[in-house]
Amino acid sequence: MHMKNLAIQAADGGRFNAYVALPPDQTGPGLVLLHEAFGVTSHMRRMADRFAEDGYVVLVPDLYWRIQPGVELSDAEFDRAMELYQKFDADLAIKDIEATIGTMRKMSQHVGGVGVVGFCLGGTLAALAAARTDIDCAVSYYGVGIANHVDELKKVNIPISFHYGTDDEHCQPEFEAMQALVDAHRDNMSLKMYPNVGHGFANDDRAFYDLSAAELAFTRALTTIRSAIGPKFDIESIWETHLYHEFVTKNAAETLKTMVENPYVNIAPTLTGGVGHDMLLRFYKYHFVDVHPEDTRMISISRTVGVNRVVDEMIMCFTHDREIPYLLPGIEPTGRYMKVPMVAIVSFKGGKVYNEHIYWDQASVLVQAGLLEKNGLPIMGSEIADKLLDKNIRPNDLMMDIWATSEGKPI
Known part of the structure; x- marks a missing residue:
């Protein structure tokens, strides 16, 4: 179901790779998956393959390419992940996400709209992409620091859902601000909380993984995405x-x-x-x-x-x-x-x-x-x-x- 990595032209010069996963019938709406601080890992590739099985053409861009191409870290390399995170430029990453969306729309396999799904670092970027790009929907898993962008997110009018574990020590300070944002924009925003799970609960490579929360979040993510871009199955x-x-x-x-x-x-x-x-x-x-x-x-x-x-x-x-x-x-x-x-x-x-x-x-x-x-x-x-x-x-x-x-x- 997957192709070799696809090279994408950056707006300001240079090229970066994106992992590609295709649906069984080879065509469908597009999803751009945005990685955690650990890079395009096996978990991200499996998530891409899973969304592809549900009918999507999926791209997972390497957003660390400006610092170090091909980063793929584990929990054992947490310090290195944090080092890369500190060097990361979110504004430039949004430009790269825009380039990925543009490439998606030109792919012969892509038919219909484009959504963005992100995890942790990628969860914040998914929310920013909803505010700054022409995507049709967004899903944000445990995005860190999203509350710092509330004023920008107030302008978002596409479907977007936010997913957090109640025990997420990295994001708990933001919950009140996120709830207030969603309460004021219930026509297109939702906040889903998962009891007794922490940060990274959807990553089956990490100790924090929680199967029931991950499966429920995946179903809810599909609900957000399909309401906006399909595909619809009877x-x-x-x-x-x-x-x-x-x-x-x-x-x-x-x-x-x-x-x-x-x-x-x-x-x-x-x-x-x-x-x-x-x-x-x-x-x-x-x-x-x-x-x-x-x-x-x-x-x-x-x-x-x-x-x-x-x-x-x-x-x-x-x-x-x-x-x-x-x-x-x-x-x-x-x-x-x-x-x-x-x-x-x-x-x-x-x-x-x-x-x-x-x-x-x-x-x-x-x-x-x-x-x-x-x-x-x-x-x-x-x-x-x-x-x-x-x-x-x-x-x-x-x-x-x-x-x-x-x-x-x-x-």
């Missing part, structure tokens, strides 16, 4: 096609065509599924698409569609007249009719399914199959599905004795 229709081949055509190969090259499925209650194309094709072909009873039907309860994720809440109903390996592995048919509430959380890269996380209450399944007796345990069977379909069914039966203790108390 992920709900893609998911519907995926389900169609799983349950109607029962065609494993066609199911895999709706997915990325290296997908995975994690069916949490029974630890079944697959990682990678070949394992998942094997799983679908022999252990999933053709194992459902003839009377299987899916009842939709709710569906939430986000920028890169679908959350599907449903009930699967069927007569257990055959072994269902992923649901009741190794269990002979019981002949019982079962109703199993399920939740599927489906992530997408670009226009294809990347992964599925599927959940249900296995205790409820075992109760319905006659394999687990309630015997005073806090578990239920088909009543869980019934309650989803009828909100008026009496709740709190499992805690009836405790529930009775609050009868008549003031509320």
Whole structure:
């Protein structure tokens, strides 16, 4: 998905390199990624590749080229990073970012608008680029010193989002000023705070990395970017096609065509599924698409569609007249009719399914199959599905004795 580094002509003479990542179909809107104080590192290249998978033509310019071309540092070289940072000229860097944007717009692979995403040093530069260049949107991760440019940022009218960890010791003094800025410009600005994480939380090469915060921030960054420059994918229709081949055509190969090259499925209650194309094709072909009873039907309860994720809440109903390996592995048919509430959380890269996380209450399944007796345990069977379909069914039966203790108390 990536090309060799592209040489870019600086406005005041000289040339500098930019790492290039292209989307699967080779064309798309543009993103310029701006690096941390450590230079164009493997983390920055991976972020470029990830955004490319979501449909963007990505350039990562070497903004240190005027001091030392090709800088790529680690935490162990923090002092050197700070030395370069002190020598860095942000105003000249904005000129180089402008040159990168201009090069992007001339690329044959680029179609549409251009956004900027920056981290730390790059996060501040992304905000300045929003104020000083003709980009269409910006995302700033833990930009240091942005509050020093509040007056300039007040003039920004493109979509821009700021992302900080609440424990970021480098940026905490700025939070109040940033909140005031965003409060006054909510039509185009947002501030997202991530509890209990610090500076650099999105960099998976650093000790401060936090997976959940990084993934949430990436989804929110995509929301900002896609609202301004696209690309727009009908992920709900893609998911519907995926389900169609799983349950109607029962065609494993066609199911895999709706997915990325290296997908995975994690069916949490029974630890079944697959990682990678070949394992998942094997799983679908022999252990999933053709194992459902003839009377299987899916009842939709709710569906939430986000920028890169679908959350599907449903009930699967069927007569257990055959072994269902992923649901009741190794269990002979019981002949019982079962109703199993399920939740599927489906992530997408670009226009294809990347992964599925599927959940249900296995205790409820075992109760319905006659394999687990309630015997005073806090578990239920088909009543869980019934309650989803009828909100008026009496709740709190499992805690009836405790529930009775609050009868008549003031509320």
